[in-house]
Amino acid sequence: MLKGRLGNLAYQLGALLLSFGVVSLILLAVGASPMEAFRNMFNGSFGSMRKFAEVLVAFVPLLLVTAGLLVTFAAGLWNIGVEGQVVLGAIATTWVYRFFLDSSLPPALVILLAILGGMLGGALWAALAGLLKVFGGVNEIFGGLGLNFVATALTIYLIFGPWKRPGVASMSGTVPFPDEFSLPLLTDLRISPWALALALMGIVFVYFLLQGTYFGLRLKAVGKNFRAAYLLGIPTWQYSMYSFLICGALAGAAGAIQVAAVYHRLIPSISSGYGYLGLMVAMLINYQAVWAVPVALFFAALNIGSIQLPILMKLDSSLAGVLQGVLVLFVLLGEGVRQKFGGRANS
Amino acid sequence: MNVELKNIHKHFGSVHANKGINLVIPSGSIQGILGENGAGKSTLMKILSGFIQADPGGEILLDGKPVVIHSPADAIHVGIGMLHQDPLDFPPMRVLDNFLLGQSGGLFPNRTAVARDFKRLAEQFDFSLDPDGYVDSLTVGERQQLEIIRLLWLGARVLILDEPTTGISASQKAKLFATLKKLAEQGMTVIFVSHKLEDVEHLCDKVAVLRAGELVGEAKPPYVTAKLVEMMFGKEITLGERQSAQQDEIVLALQNVSLEDVRLKIRNVSLDVRAGEVIGLAGMEGSGQDLFIRACAGLVRPVGGRILLKGRDLTGKSYHVFKRAGVNFLPAARLEEGLIPGLSLSDHFVLAEAPRGLFIDRQAGLQLAEERIKAFNIRGAPLSPVESLSGGNQQRAELALLQTPLSLVLLEHPTRGLDIESVIYIWSKLKERCRLKTAIIFISSDLEEILQYSDRVLVFFSGRVSPPLDAANTTVEQLGQLIGGKGWAEMGETHA
Numbered sequence: 022m023l024k025g026r027l028g029n030l031a032y033q034l035g036a037l038l039l040s041f042g043v044v045s046l047i048l049l050a051v052g053a054s055p056m057e058a059f060r061n062m063f064n065g066s067f068g069s070m071r072k073f074a075e076v077l078v079a080f081v082p083l084l085l086v087t088a089g090l091l092v093t094f095a096a097g098l099w100n101i102g103v104e105g106q107v108v109l110g111a112i113a114t115t116w117v118y119r120f121f122l123d124s125s126l127p128p129a130l131v132i133l134l135a136i137l138g139g140m141l142g143g144a145l146w147a148a149l150a151g152l153l154k155v156f157g158g159v160n161e162i163f164g165g166l167g168l169n170f171v172a173t174a175l176t177i178y179l180i181f182g183p184w185k186r187p188g189v190a191s192m193s194g195t196v197p198f199p200d201e202f203s204l205p206l207l208t209d210l211r212i213s214p215w216a217l218a219l220a221l222m223g224i225v226f227v228y229f230l231l232q233g234t235y236f237g238l239r240l241k242a243v244g245k246n247f248r249a250a251y252l253l254g255i256p257t258w259q260y261s262m263y264s265f266l267i268c269g270a271l272a273g274a275a276g277a278i279q280v281a282a283v284y285h286r287l288i289p290s291i292s293s294g295y296g297y298l299g300l301m302v303a304m305l306i307n308y309q310a311v312w313a314v315p316v317a318l319f320f321a322a323l324n325i326g327s328i329q330l331p332i333l334m335k336l337d338s339s340l341a342g343v344l345q346g347v348l349v350l351f352v353l354l355g356e357g358v359r360q361k362f363g364g365r366a367n368s
Numbered sequence: 369m370n371v372e373l374k375n376i377h378k379h380f381g382s383v384h385a386n387k388g389i390n391l392v393i394p395s396g397s398i399q400g401i402l403g404e405n406g407a408g409k410s411t412l413m414k415i416l417s418g419f420i421q422a423d424p425g426g427e428i429l430l431d432g433k434p435v436v437i438h439s440p441a442d443a444i445h446v447g448i449g450m451l452h453q454d455p456l457d458f459p460p461m462r463v464l465d466n467f468l469l470g471q472s473g474g475l476f477p478n479r480t481a482v483a484r485d486f487k488r489l490a491e492q493f494d495f496s497l498d499p500d501g502y503v504d505s506l507t508v509g510e511r512q513q514l515e516i517i518r519l520l521w522l523g524a525r526v527l528i529l530d531e532p533t534t535g536i537s538a539s540q541k542a543k544l545f546a547t548l549k550k551l552a553e554q555g556m557t558v559i560f561v562s563h564k565l566e567d568v569e570h571l572c573d574k575v576a577v578l579r580a581g582e583l584v585g586e587a588k589p590p591y592v593t594a595k596l597v598e599m600m601f602g603k604e605i606t607l608g609e610r611q612s613a614q615q616d617e618i619v620l621a622l623q624n625v626s627l628e629d630v631r632l633k634i635r636n637v638s639l640d641v642r643a644g645e646v647i648g649l650a651g652m653e654g655s656g657q658d659l660f661i662r663a664c665a666g667l668v669r670p671v672g673g674r675i676l677l678k679g680r681d682l683t684g685k686s687y688h689v690f691k692r693a694g695v696n697f698l699p700a701a702r703l704e705e706g707l708i709p710g711l712s713l714s715d716h717f718v719l720a721e722a723p724r725g726l727f728i729d730r731q732a733g734l735q736l737a738e739e740r741i742k743a744f745n746i747r748g749a750p751l752s753p754v755e756s757l758s759g760g761n762q763q764r765a766e767l768a769l770l771q772t773p774l775s776l777v778l779l780e781h782p783t784r785g786l787d788i789e790s791v792i793y794i795w796s797k798l799k800e801r802c803r804l805k806t807a808i809i810f811i812s813s814d815l816e817e818i819l820q821y822s823d824r825v826l827v828f829f830s831g832r833v834s835p836p837l838d839a840a841n842t843t844v845e846q847l848g849q850l851i852g853g854k855g856w857a858e859m860g861e862t863h864a
Contacts, residue, residue, distance in 0.1 A: 233728055234726050234727055235718075235725065235726065235727075236726070238711075238715060238718065238719060238728060239719065241710075242708050242711060242719055245708045245709060245710040245711060246704075246705075246708040246709065248699075248705045249704075249706055249708045250708060251688075252687070252697060252699065252705060252706065253708075253716075253719050253720055253769070254688060254691050254719075254720070254722055255719065256688070
């Protein structure tokens with residue numbers, strides 16, 4: 022049996038090949054050429070600087086969300102509510118922008134406050150899921166799922182209610198903010214180096230938090246064995262709450278970037294499903310922070326590359342989602358099979 | 369139905385839980401199965417009722433015909449039904465629906481016919497069960513009654529009852545015994561598994577005693593209690609030298625403490641524990657000693673009374689407060705509660721030190737682990753995950769997690785499942801603590817261990833607590849009697 026890092030990598034690559042195989046079969050079944058589809062996806066994401074910038078635009082929130090989820094996963098929590106935490110980050114950022122819309126503060130300061138506000142918004146929304154879990158006995162999966170729906174409804178309410186465009190409210194969102202409220206973008210490209218830096222800082226922060234600090238060690242203890250961690254003297258529920266707060270803040274930052282650097286307003290689907298996608302990335306990398314960057318980049322590339330499919334091949338762009346889903350399933354399946362084999366070998 | 373067990377063996381890994389058991393149980397009789405925890409009673413009954421399979425080579429014969437039982441469904445098919453200690457029913461469902469479960473075949477149950485059968489059976493045994501009530505609302509005794517008529521209705525002709533008198537009231541017990549006698553008269557075979565001598569003596573036509581996986585003997589009425597106790601626990605062995613009880617300051621004081629959980633109630637226990645003293649808690653599992661030790665740790669809140677640690681009232685405070693005041697608790701379930709699978713030995717020692725600061729000092733952590741591994745003779749490396757260690761080494765690792773200094777150490781089954789070398793080593797480490805004025809309270813099902821290492825002993829039986837017995841003047845036999853519920857009348861009551 023394959024052991025260690027190298028063995029792991031071999032399994033992941035095997036799963037990757039298998040999932041490409043499955044998607045190829047689906048493509049063949051609908052009469053399309055798999056090679057052409059994959060080539061179009063690749064060109065769609067890495068074919069030009071502009072396209073690669075788009076990949077990075079998707080990569081930034083995905084990486085932030087993944088970073089946050091690594092913290093809650095370390096604490097043994099399934100923070101499905103991360104999607105709503107992204108949304109609340111966006112809402113809070115929008116609120117801060119609106120608050121300072123007519124102020125004389127320098128725009129850079131407003132942007133900073135808006136992003137901090139977004140992080141706070143996400144953290145508070147996560148705290149709600151945490152409180153439900155710790156004091157209400159509501160499983161964080163159910164609590165988070167419920168709060169996701171509430172967050173979506175809240176966005177729609179704000180867009181069509183208090184924050185609606187003058188004249189007629191529309192699904193296209195609130196009135197865009199003035200240009201000076203945008204995080205600075207690269208010339209001719211939609212990517213903000215500031216956003217990219219923030220995302221990379223997020224994952225580096227989480228890596229060191231989990232690998233190098235007593236806080237991270239305690240968090241892992243709580244996640245791996247709540248009872249034993251308590252008996253070892255670790256304040257267990259407090260650590261659960263901390264992990265929710267950190268994850269919420271990072272997810273909130275993702276939402277803030279969506280407003281401050283991508284859409285420049287609040288739109289109904291502001292989170293673009295990055296919360297759920299982040300869950301997949303975290304599962305795929307087996308909760309190891311070191312792999313977050315390449316895998317998140319790969320997922321972002323799939324998302325952006327698949328946009329080309331309807332245009333060039335009349336295929337639906339949800340093919341990227343199928344590929345991602347199948348990939349995660351195969352990796353988890355490989356893990357399960359391996360554990361079963363391991364168990365057999367020992368007994 | 370005549371039940372015959374021939375040469376039944378069962379290994380769990382290296383543990384030989386049943387060693388060549390031969391037993392004949394004639395039709396129409398009540399057979400008692402007696403033995404302490406871990407004697408192999410449950411294993412044997414699980415084999416008979418299809419929950420586990422015996423090792424190849426053994427045979428089960430019903431009315432002379434060999435049968436193969438692979439599952440509980442097979443067992444009920446050939447007429448063997450088992451009533452578990454915790455009834456295996458479905459609390460959120462109605463009584464009648466529970467009754468229907470396990471019936472084979474038929475997509476749409478005929479509820480009216482079933483309700484009629486249910487009523488007939490319930491009346492026959494004078495059970496008052498409401499078929500439309502919910503199972504949650506039933507007492508343990510009523511759930512047993514439901515389970516008995518369900519098994520009979522499914523066609524059981526051999527009924528196995530595992531510790532059925534735990535958690536039921538005296539009147540329910542009387543009714544249960546009357547029912548079992550009636551069933552035996554009707555030709556049913558009843559197998560009654562218990563550690564309660566009184567119940568077995570009262571009810572059974574014949575008793576088989578198991579010890580350490582072996583059937584050590586059978587007895588018929590009139591029973592001699594002393595003989596049964598001797599068979600259960602083996603001959604008394606000579607005890608090694610013990611330290612005399614020390615008369616130091618009081619570390620832990622329990623004042624009229626009352627405790628409750630779903631199964632039992634403990635009332636008004638008072639006890640003073642002195643520095644350096646060792647108190648052993650004896651009793652069958654689930655008799656209240658686990659509740660008691662967790663209350664001493666602040667893990668269970670007393671419903672009445674006060675708990676003082678070195679004179680400070682800690683009643684109702686959390687374990688973390690107790691821990692800061694110098695109390696450490698080591699649970700029996702090492703990998704479930706004591707240690708954290710996935711973390712290394714080094715991680716554990718670092719966490720137990722409650723380090724301040726932000727960044728982990730790996731070098732210091734490794735050094736600490738090296739020291740502890742050496743001091744506690746643990747076979748493992750600082751970076752070994754705890755789940756990779758053997759049971760004995762996990763236990764040593766747990767001991768190595770104890771803080772210094774401590775006022776009180778609470779241990780659940782500190783040496784269960786360990787080889788003799790580890791047992792001696794662990795107690796030598798604990799006795800070192802005692803010399804440093806740490807008091808120890810521990811639970812063990814090994815009576816010799818209790819008498820060997822304790823200064824005083826508390827015996828638990830169904831929530832009753834004996835006064836502290838001086839271990840030096842107590843014998844294994846006396847303890848065995850008390851554990852089996854005998855001789856409590858002479859003790860005076862609970863006030864310890």
